[in-house]
Amino acid sequence: MQSEQQYLSQYDPSQFEHPSVTVDILLFTIKDRKLQLLLIKRKEHPFIGKWAIPGGFLRMEESADEAAARRIREETGVKNIHLEQLYTFSSVNRDPRTRVLSIAYLATVPYGKLRFQAGEGADEAGLFAVDGVRGESVTARPEKELSAEAGTLVLTGTEGDVITGSDLAFDHEKIIRTAVQRMRGKLGYTDLAFGFVEDLSSFTLTELRIIHEAILDRSLDIGNFRRTIKREYEATGRIRERGLEKGAVGRPAMLYQLDRSSMRDLTAPF
């Protein structure tokens, strides 16, 4: 009988062919009261010239979480944001080069933190408002999702340029739909919305409501929203009043502060 030591020293990982593994990032932000997604224009084959979700190959010495965080830093200079795994896409022919798995991640970033890495070697990047995704449910099997539920995915760039889902590289249309549905589904029972707040130690309930409205793509009743948030967060001490806003138009709003120690899932490990 072989010992575990012997076994491990003789193990040859290259005896089978392995798929490539990439990490793809759905980086969302909220700007102009709309949910916007970061896309890059591909400079290489395949799908050269098409818009795509940024991503990169997983390195042997990093976990998928770490790879996702690294890619976000490389692309936008942003650290310390909410990041969560979305789904792993694994259809055999989703990449024309070879077998490529993609572990998709969902990132939420306040717009003010975004810095595009301009300059040499940087990809052309852009924010696109996302429209045309129906439904608020998290589906169990995104890769089998039928177009019944679909509608046309419309992405509107900052300069008003419009592309549709079928203009995207790879299976990225499907990935984006999955991400938007997931965000909507989780909005109600997680702290997801706080990932978009510009300053967690000083925000108004209106800012928070606008975030919810952007994600759900519908307007919410002001009074009911306040009541719900206050019950869920203020009553349990997870947000606290912090004084009045200054210098704004109209009646000054109460500023709130999130108790970071009570945060569920928002502190990233990097």
Place this chain on the structure above:
Amino acid sequence: MQSEQQYLSQYDPSQFEHPSVTVDILLFTIKDRKLQLLLIKRKEHPFIGKWAIPGGFLRMEESADEAAARRIREETGVKNIHLEQLYTFSSVNRDPRTRVLSIAYLATVPYGKLRFQAGEGADEAGLFAVDGVRGESVTARPEKELSAEAGTLVLTGTEGDVITGSDLAFDHEKIIRTAVQRMRGKLGYTDLAFGFVEDLSSFTLTELRIIHEAILDRSLDIGNFRRTIKREYEATGRIRERGLEKGAVGRPAMLYQLDRSSMRDLTAPF
């Protein structure tokens, strides 16, 4: 400039080192009013002799969904069950052999459909009642989950043999916790429970309630449960009455039938 054709023909997938990719299956069933999980006893290094979630390497010609379905067939002879992706675990050192990613799948099977593949070469397999998982939430980052939320994971075998989470191979304790929490979270707003029903064209509301109770690990009020289910499913035509049960003790129950055409996500593709 290179054409896409040229590029693809010259692409060499082996230029980078790739991780191994496995598919791991969390096959749950309900027996004796309890949620039970299929485990196998490892016959090989590493973790030889320990209990583990069944799994296998992803082949180049199959998607992860297909690999999961294949492994379930090989292990239990079961086809056509509800199967959904859970999470991809990717910590660098989760497997002592080499870098191995695991795409974990959640399978729900009515107990009556299970057939263990006994005989030559088959792994020793067993069902274990799952206990000691707290909370009903789907967490965004299972790999960072702290033990604060934990409690001891206790698995009780059919013969009354007990193992705890730390007796399991790899990071399988964490994977099991994630799966149970996910099931609990999705029970309320998906058709997950129907994956455990023995006969979808003839079941009672009591059978369905016992399934819910097993997953949530608490008893539910009979009247309130009926009311909720009927509102959600009968009012929308998704379940229909089908006649009275016969030969049981006590008042015969109404049998129901699920309208398969309205099923969300339950039809597997194989």
Place this chain on the structure above:
DNA sequence: AGAATAGTGTCTTTCAGACAATATATG
């Protein structure tokens, strides 16, 4: 004052939970 934004209050409906009561089978 008028415009703009923030914040409160009220009414209705829906729904979940606790629990009591009734119905229909078997032995």
Place this chain on the structure above:
DNA sequence: CATATATTGTCTGAAAGACACTATTCT
């Protein structure tokens, strides 16, 4: 009839949605 299980009904309190009203700032 006793027992076992299924099914219905009733009451209460929490919460969501619609909507009207009040408050505080700036110009």
